Structure formats: C-alpha cells, structure tokens
Amino acid sequence: MTHKGDRRVADMGTLKAIAHPLRMQLYRALHVAGAATASQLGEQVDEAPSLVSYHLRKLAEHGLIEEAEPRSGDGRERWWQPASEGLSVHDEDFRSAPETSAAHTAFARLLVDQRADLYRRYLDERQAWGAEWTGASSDSESTLRLTPDELAELNEELLTVIRKHDEKGREREAAGGTEGRENVAVHLYGFPFRV
Template identity: 30%
Template sequence: MHEVRDPQELRAIAHPVRLQLLDELFLGGPATATELAERLSQSPANCSWHLRQLARYGYVEEAGGGAGRRRPWRAIFRPRRWGAADDSAALAHAGSAVSELLLRRELDQLSDWRAARRAEPAAWRDNGFVNQAIGWLTADELAAVSAEIEAILLRYAGRAALPADRPEGARPIRFVAWGVPVPAAPQ
C-alpha cells in the first residue's frame, strides 16, 4: 500500500474530470485523450492536460503507440492510503478534501444504483448490498477489521487494470467501507 505523503499527489485527483478519466480508463481500458474527450463531453486539449497531471503523480501512464493526442493512456493500479496522525497540515487538508470528494461521488453512485436496480437482472439486483451495523470494538480490533476489509477489497481490485484477469460475466463493482468511532456522548 502506497502511503501518500505529498499533498500535491492528492490534489492531482481532486478534480471531477480527473476522476472521470480514471473511471473511464479503469472501466474501458486504454484510450486516447480524444477518445476520452468524446466520452466525457470535454475537449481533447482539456483531457490531455488532465491526463498529464495524473501521470505526473503515477495515476496513469502512456500505454505505448501513437503520438500527441493519438497516444493511448492507461490507468495504473496502485492502492494508496492517506490520513496518518502525523500528516502535515497541508497533507491533512488535501486528504480531507479528496476524501470528501470521493465519498460524495460514491454516495452518488449508490443513489444511482438504488434508482436503477429494478432494471437489473435478478442475480445482480439480489446480490448488490448495503450493510450497516454498530459494534463495540477496541482500537486494535478496529484496526484488525480495517485490515480484513482491505485484504478482501484488494483481492479483486487489481482486475480494474488487468482485463485478462476478469472472469467471464464479471462487472465492475463499487465498494465503500468505513469504520468510524461514534462520538462520545456528553457526560
């Protein structure tokens, strides 16, 4: 797991177009700035600029072949983590902003799924899930739960960048998990 220590690395993804570009590359595979521009209703120049910003921090890379706007780009699968207790103020601020943006984006995706799920085949409709629970844990137990969930998610996450590893019939699935302490009640 890559520990992000540079606020600029986080700011590189803190833009809606860049997040859309990453989604397109992970879901659709390598593509040129022009192809991505068509999919996102953006200009090729804008997509090219954002792709270069993503490449600067290791989120995407050139896939080889082509030149200029005709060169294909691919997403790089590299799990990242941020939000350590010893983060600088700048990194903590960037981390909070990116986390908020990503969480809002995932909640929008969940709302979209819930609105459209009745149109899904029964197997997909019935196996999609949302779970919620409250448990009493120690800090060490919470760390263990986090590690278990991370291990489960990483088991499948690499397939986003490696289409050959995807089983027949597989679809992209969005996972979001959090475990946060409930604020203490006033005494």
C-alpha cells in the same frame, strides 16, 4: 492500509493533482478500462478531448498514470493507463499542518461524493439490472464497539477478502470467463462516531 500494488500518495503536489473532480473521474475510468485515449475518456465524462488531455497530462506529471502501448487506431492518439493498481492516502501523511490536513479532508470528501453519486446512479438504474444483479447487490450498515487496533484488523481482513475475489475474477476473465461479468463497486467505511 496499502496494497502491495498501490501507489501511496504522501506529498501535497500529488494529492492536489488527484483531488480534482474530473481527474478523479478520469483516473477511475482508466482503472475500469485498463487503457484509453483522451477521446474515449472524453465521451465517458462528457468533456472535450483537449480538456481531458490537459488533465491526463497533470496526472502523468505526478506519476499517477503513464502512457500505454496503442491498442488500436492509427497511432496518432496517445493511450494512457494507471501507473499502479490503485492509490492509498493515509491520514498520518497529512496531519502535520492545518493546510495539509485540510487538503486531505477535501480529497476524502471528493471520494465520498463520487462514491455516493455512483451508488445513486445504481439505485436510479436498479430495475434495468434485473433480479439476478439486484439480488446479489447489498447495502448494509453495522455498528460495532471496537478499539483502534480492532478496527485496523477488521479493515485488513475485509480488504484481504476483497482482493481475493478481485484476483479470482480477473483470473477467470483472463481464462475466457467473460459471460455475465460486470464492474462491481465495493465501498467500505470504518470510522468512529459518538451519539
């Protein structure tokens, strides 16, 4: 499923550019920040600005990020921003050959690992968030009996709800409602399995 503001990654060069652990971290950090410099991102990911700059240029070569207007400073440092609202990678674009299928699987595994790391970090820091946030957080699993069409329909409905809440939150924040607002990760997986 592709959201209208998403960039569909459908070629091996772009997939390989984003399927790198540090580049994926940088891409995520840019989405959270909206725009940032290599120095700012280097502090977040604990890497040297020169290394971060190299990886940012690789992401830019494939149109995943772009230069942004300077937000502050003396203008000597480049600012970067995502080139789209998000990315979508579809299995059908990469199943034509074993090497493209393997690259897609490696990318998907990287995403799962990074998402799991983010959730583990939340679990480790949970007490510091307080009862209001821990009470609002969720962790659930459901096992359904569905057809492929029903699973696709379920995924589209869930994404529609998530997009609605994202837009409402952004509108409220733009109107000045910043009190108590934090970044929130919502991870959904819907996939078949056999016991």
